[in-house]
Amino acid sequence: MTQHKADIQKQAMWWEALSAMIACLLIIYLIRDRFVATSGILPDMNLTQQLSIFFLSMLSPIFWVSLIAPISYVYVSIAALSVFRAIGKGHDFSPTLLKGLEKMGSNLLLGACGAIFLTPTLINWLSHKGGIKFESSTESFIILIVGGALYFISDIGKKMQNELESFV
Amino acid sequence: MIKTSKNVKKENVTIATNKLLLLLAAICSLIFFIDMSVIITCPVNQGLNSNIKIPLEGFPTWFFTPRFWIINFENLTYSAIMLLSVILFINLYFGRKIIESILHYMGTVGIILCLNTLFSTFILPGLKYGNLDVIPGNRFNFTLHYDFNIQTMTFGILGVFLILSSKANKKIKDDLESFV
Numbered sequence: 001m002t003q004h005k006a007d008i009q010k011q012a013m014w015w016e017a018l019s020a021m022i023a024c025l026l027i028i029y030l031i032r033d034r035f036v037a038t039s040g041i042l043p044d045m046n047l048t049q050q051l052s053i054f055f056l057s058m059l060s061p062i063f064w065v066s067l068i069a070p071i072s073y074v075y076v077s078i079a080a081l082s083v084f085r086a087i088g089k090g091h092d093f094s095p096t097l098l099k100g101l102e103k104m105g106s107n108l109l110l111g112a113c114g115a116i117f118l119t120p121t122l123i124n125w126l127s128h129k130g131g132i133k134f135e136s137s138t139e140s141f142i143i144l145i146v147g148g149a150l151y152f153i154s155d156i157g158k159k160m161q162n163e164l165e166s167f168v
Numbered sequence: 169m170i171k172t173s174k175n176v177k178k179e180n181v182t183i184a185t186n187k188l189l190l191l192l193a194a195i196c197s198l199i200f201f202i203d204m205s206v207i208i209t210c211p212v213n214q215g216l217n218s219n220i221k222i223p224l225e226g227f228p229t230w231f232f233t234p235r236f237w238i239i240n241f242e243n244l245t246y247s248a249i250m251l252l253s254v255i256l257f258i259n260l261y262f263g264r265k266i267i268e269s270i271l272h273y274m275g276t277v278g279i280i281l282c283l284n285t286l287f288s289t290f291i292l293p294g295l296k297y298g299n300l301d302v303i304p305g306n307r308f309n310f311t312l313h314y315d316f317n318i319q320t321m322t323f324g325i326l327g328v329f330l331i332l333s334s335k336a337n338k339k340i341k342d343d344l345e346s347f348v
Contacts, residue, residue: 012332019325026321033318073322080329087336097333104329111322138246139319141199145253146277146326148192152185152260153270 009088016084023077030070034063065122072111079103098161101154108147115140186261193257200250203243238295245284249277274334281327285320 035050038057045053057063083100120133237244252273259269293313 012336015328015332019328022321022325025316026318029316029318070318073318076322077325080325083329083333087332097336101333104326108322108326138199138203138243141195142246142249143319143322145192145196145199146249146281149253149256149273149277152189153274155185156260156266156270 012084012087019081068114069111072107076107098157105151112140112144189257189261196250196254203247274330278327278330281323285324
């Protein structure tokens, strides 16, 4: 049993390191993605001009609105990092783990809502078109449903922990 | 038993949560059926066989081709997650085997998400562009093709997280059972 626990802790440490790496990669990817989106506006631009346009695009609210979903996903990987750390330290159904689960669930829900409904609608509003816009994809719905499941699981975990504590 | 306002509030929250769960289960099952219908009628949409004009025409033939399964692997994983979510939500709604169903859900969905990430990041681009090129002198040149995107990476991390926490929580459940 102790050996099994040690194995899980060891695995969790590896995954903590890997998820930290992936979180950094996601942030770099996000910056690169935003940079690529603005750099192709005009042909034959040098790096200084590309950088200037990139920084100028930050002044537009659309730039920040389109970051809602990706930032939520990055935050999910950061929450996963804290959960892996908790498992690595041997806390199984600890408050840290439950908090991490709740954070992951709520951020997945926010990210999916952002991708499906918030970002397209806000972009529409900022472009003076008005109305409500939905951009649904199977991936976003999966994220929404798994996020919902995680959120409810953390809720159930909290209730179970409270019952256990009152029992003890 | 006298119902205090705190108890009534708690009951209302439980009822609202249960209603929300049932709504989510309904959404899941609806998406699952739409997804499956897209998979079944995909030879028309994806040009598996250009001679097919009507959905389901020549059904058994293309259903057993590897190409069909490769093209639809991602959709199939999504449908499987939908189905598992429906089962979980129904179990939670009716309060049946809560811990078992949560552990089962976490473990299975975790594996499916990891497979999905592996497939869509490395295997599908590899199959699409080819990892091995034959160069003169009968030698092979290996190029790793990959498709890195933020949603797939989130799926990967989520998958690993679900597998690990299902393992950790299963251990607690076993400990508790042995204790009882």
